[in-house]
Amino acid sequence: MNYTPLLKEIIDYIEINIDRPITLDEISTNFFISKFHFHRIFKVYTGISFGQYTNKRRLQYIGDDILNYKTTEIWKIALKYSYTHPQILNRIFKKHYNTTPTNYRKDMIRKIIQDKLIILEKETISLNGKITIDLSLDFLKKTKVYGITYSIDLTKTPLIENEVIEFIKKKSQDFIATPKLTKFYYISIKRTKKNHTFGFFTDNKFEFDECFTIPSGLYALLQYSGDRLYNSLDIVFNDIKSIFVKEHLIPHVDNFELVQQFFDDPTHYSIIIPVEVKE
Numbered sequence: 001m002n003y004t005p006l007l008k009e010i011i012d013y014i015e016i017n018i019d020r021p022i023t024l025d026e027i028s029t030n031f032f033i034s035k036f037h038f039h040r041i042f043k044v045y046t047g048i049s050f051g052q053y054t055n056k057r058r059l060q061y062i063g064d065d066i067l068n069y070k071t072t073e074i075w076k077i078a079l080k081y082s083y084t085h086p087q088i089l090n091r092i093f094k095k096h097y098n099t100t101p102t103n104y105r106k107d108m109i110r111k112i113i114q115d116k117l118i119i120l121e122k123e124t125i126s127l128n129g130k131i132t133i134d135l136s137l138d139f140l141k142k143t144k145v146y147g148i149t150y151s152i153d154l155t156k157t158p159l160i161e162n163e164v165i166e167f168i169k170k171k172s173q174d175f176i177a178t179p180k181l182t183k184f185y186y187i188s189i190k191r192t193k194k195n196h197t198f199g200f201f202t203d204n205k206f207e208f209d210e211c212f213t214i215p216s217g218l219y220a221l222l223q224y225s226g227d228r229l230y231n232s233l234d235i236v237f238n239d240i241k242s243i244f245v246k247e248h249l250i251p252h253v254d255n256f257e258l259v260q261q262f263f264d265d266p267t268h269y270s271i272i273i274p275v276e277v278k279e
Contacts, residue, residue: 003041003136006031010042011117014054018061020082022054034139040218040277041137046117047248056114059096062089063113066105074101135222135243140272142216145185146208147201148175155194164196175200176262187212188257215255215274220244222271240273249275 010031014022024035027050031038042050058081065077075086078101083089093101096113104111150171152164168186175184181202189197189212201212222240244251251257252274259272 003045006033007042007045014057015116018054018058019080021058024050037139044137044248044277053114053117055092056096057116059093060113060115062093062101063097063104063111066101067108067110070105074105135220137275138219138221140214140216140219143203143214144211145187145201145203145214146205146211147184147199148208149189149197149199149210149212151198152196153194154196168198172200178202178206181206184262186260186262187214188260191257212256214259214272217252217274218276220249220273220275222273223269240271244275248277250277252276 010027013027013030024039027033027038028035039050042053046053048056062077062081062083065072065080066074069077078084078086078089090100093099093104097104097111099107148171152167172184172186175181181204183202185201187199187201189199191197199210199212202208205211220240220243222243243249255274257273261270261272
């Protein structure tokens, strides 16, 4: 799911209601989204928690009003933004502005505590310009898939990366040949220096005896188009790593590394990676 439009609405909602504290419960009720889910999504997209953003944004309004309305008593400005005790505002104000509200007005130098966030579409293009990746986040339900697993013992069969890719590609072509198969998953179950375990799976059981359970949880969904992953593995992974660093995500690979989804359209694919949000 692309959360950009929803987050833009919520940012605007914060601006309209900036004169009072806004709770996660309020956002959950008004925008029909789990507050736990929203809290994680907000931090991933913005790099700041929801509470930190709203509090700092409110302080920005207070600081600007202190400078713009020079004859208005500061306690009245504090009350306008729901600070009923001036001493509380003084303490918080000094923490962020490094000065008291009174001295801030005397100095007449505007300081930026928190500008209004601009939510942008998340997109990255690989250096060779052939692959475009779009990121979204979602909580996915537990899914059971059926297929075939393989394990390469790299200590007994020392293959270079290109040979491993060719092996995976060959096995995937065999799997695609399954009658009536319209969608399938490549799942990297575990990859170490000594062993590489992976498999090909589908939603339908067909005649497959093996199964793999994709657990429920928070996932980064990366839609991409261009070259097949097989032919540009390092480039795609490098792009993903750079996205994760920028968006404060950590791959959570206790159960598996990634799921790559293939569809009928030969130019569009997606990668699903279990993630955690950096605190």
